[in-house]
Amino acid sequence: MNEPILTDQPTFERALEALVDLDPRLVPLVAEAGRPTLRRRAPGFSGLAAIVVAQQLSVAAARSITARLEARLGGTIAADALLAASDDDLRAAGLSAPKIRTLRGIAGALAAGTVDLSHVDAMEADAAGAYLTRLPGIGLWSADIYLLFCLGRGDAFPVGDLALKVAAGEALGLPGRCSDLGLFAIAEDWRPLRGVAAHLLWAYYGARRARLGAPA
Template sequence: MSPAATATATDPAVRALCAADPELARVAAGIIDLPARDRPAGFRGLASIMVQQQVSLASAAAIWGRLEARLGAVTADRLTAQSDEVLLGCGLSRPKLRYLRAAAEAVADGSLDLQALPGLPVAAAREAMTAVTGIGRWTADIYLLSALGHPDIWPAHDLALQVALQAAKGLPDRPAPKATDAIAEAWAPHRSTAARLLWAHYRVIKGRDAV
């Protein structure tokens, strides 16, 4: 991932969000830099996000390191060519292996055209991605935000964002995805920046470095 890229005080999207939402303004006041969280576009970026699904960051990093050591470049063709035993030996669960194979096959046969996604509306891009087994809205949103750099993506199913939003808004319970979607509507067209602010806020409230 890229290092922190943008100072919050000078970022136009952050300034717009702060003007629109006093709770986000308070969050931004505690963040020194806005983390970029960039990933490469293409199958490698998509696969890295899928590996991260429902596991800790440390576990995902370990699995990804073993995959890269085994495959060299993590491409759809190279992943498809490996046996189940080899890939399971890298630490993938059987469901995760099945999902990665489905994504690799969809990319290889053109049913998922990753190169076409930047030219599609968000809803159409999400639909194209979630049509593939194992790619849900969280994976699609993280790819659109971090690999394609779309400025207005809100990953409503992200647990850290739900926790950070609960803290920022003083909510009694962690909000469900539908509720966070409703809150985030007011942040358009800068929802990706709002997500980055709240990811940084999550690290603050958990006692970690904000970057």
């Protein structure tokens, strides 16, 4: 099976069916969480910028800052507009000084050709993730989130994601949350649908916390 490109919800649904056929241990997760909604964001600099904004923030806070940043930059987060904006404007949108430096660094690196985002589509998921980490402030988690949400790469898997590690530990009856290496090893069984499994694990994590009355 080749890695699917998750272009829309019906494509995701078919990939989910293939995933649970591949690993029947995931059937109870679908029963508890339902069928997850495919998450997609715009590709390119605007998608990368939204991911940087969201680092270490709640979903609500990240959305608010992203909306204010878009308004400050004329409706979309474009690299040239961000480079032309003053630090005062970017701070007024809610960006911290480190995130301003990171976003300016990414915009500059893309302009200089340090990374060419058009090359990423042809790369295998793990190689594409490693390539994206050439960008300032983009680690493996951010790279995999970009591949999954912005490009719909069905095998991208942010192995360091805390919610995924907790959900996998709970779903598979482990004594605690998975380590990065443990989750990576488990996810090998899900290739080339690891990104579909990530969506399911996130949905399962949220459903369990809602049922238990715990914060997500």
